[in-house]
Amino acid sequence: MTPGVSIVADDTRSWGLETAGPGLLLNVPSTGPWARRPALHLEVAPSYRLRLRGGQKTLLWTRIDSYWDQAVFVRGTDSAPRILPVLTAPEIRTVDSLPGTETWWTAWNWKMARALIGAPLPVLHAGHWCLRPIRAIEAEKAERHPVSPMEWSFGQPLMPPHSLAAVTQFPLAWTEDWWEALPGQRPGALLPLREASAAEDGRVKSWRKRARDGTLPPVLLLFVDILAKWVVLDGHDRLHAALLEGTEPPLLGLWPFIDRPQPWNATREEGALLAAEFQLRTPPTPDTVDRINRMLLFSFSHDRRGTVSRAWPLPGGQAAWREELSARRRLGPPPLLDEDDWDWLL
Known part of the structure; x- marks a missing residue:
């Protein structure tokens, strides 16, 4: 029999985040379907060249300076595939506890955990994961510089999310100076995986009603520590609706972690x-x-847990990286990148 994913209550005293309720720990085995690379995953080539893949699509290329001073980002031309099934009204009504209470968060924790385990496009891979309610902070309160791999011993603390309004923005390419970072680019910044739906979209309008009455389901975020960003896995429209209503959206954070006894x-x-x-x-x-x-x-x-993002070798290595990005460049260079940025990225 193939072992399944075990789920237990999170006994971690502090992740360094402000949490809104109880969480869960998921222990994913290394056999069966979990031995394969998930549909949403990072790939890596030499000199901190990173590619974020969703299904068979490239969602993002990133190169980080070797001194961890700056990074260049370019989006792929495809939209991100849907990771989790669409939430239906009957499913939402099964969570009938008072929103924001411990029982409400527990119900959504379990619902999202089961959805992640059964997702047709999996995100989970073998290892330990935490799924826990989290709260956003103001961008000005975020750390000013990402922590580089040279400064941490495999596994690092999480950064609280901020700059949720990024879900309404979708630049095709941009650069970041990590020493003089704009508040919205500091560690913990939000990174949407698709363009926001229009405010007049029927689904956004439906979510706005739930945002007003306090019954909005949580938005699911994934922390990618090497980018120091929270990726929106599920709930782009829910997050957009909350922003339009001026309400604080409920957030569920997901991150892989390792135990680091010292x-x-x-x-x-x-x-x-x-x-x-x-x-x-x-x-x-x-x-x-x-x-x-x-x-x-x-x-x-002396018994610490830290997050670390797993990456797989990029097939074809640096040559494939250059070929892909050269083809992307020929489609028309995205704005906000000059020739020097492109040359360095390649």
Whole structure:
């Protein structure tokens, strides 16, 4: 018998995020269908060349500078395939608890977990996953620079989501300076996988009614740590509807993680205390106190969990990368990229 995915309550005390309710841990086996690369996945070629695939379509090409200073992004010409089945009104009515309560979140956790396990275009791969309610922050409060692989020991803390209005924007290409990042490009920024439907679209109007009465189902986001962004897996229209109504959308975050037990280290703990003392020499703001507390918890914890995105080798390697992007360029260079950006990307 092929083992299935096991689902248990999330016992992690803190992921460094503000969570709105209880979560679930999914343990995906490495046999059967889970041994294959999922339909939505990252592929990698040398020098931090990354390709995001959805089904047989390329959704995004990204190249990151080797010093982790900047990145260039180019979208594919195809729209992202639907990852989860369309939510129907009868399905939504099966969750009859008061929205935002623990029982309401638990019901949606389980509904989304089962949908992910049975998805025709799978996202999950072998390993550990967390599915948990999360809350967005203001972009100005986000970290200013992504954490590079050179700075973390395989697995890192999550970044809270922000800049949800990005779901209404869909640039075909753009560059990011990670030292002087605009607030909407800081770690934790939202990355939609398709263009937003028009505000007059019937489905958006239907979701707007639910946003007004507080019964909007959660939007499902996936954290991609190497890009330091949250990808919208399911709920582009729901998120758009909430923005149009000026309401806070319920968000469910999904991320792969690894357990990182670490031995006691006096130098690390002493360094954390010195860093905290230095930051507290001037009257701290509430944000500073919160950041220090998270840093101390992270430094003194001996049983930590961190997120890490899995990637597969890009078939054909760098030659295939150049051929694909050259063909994309011949279709008409997207705006906001100059010739130097294209040459470096290739």
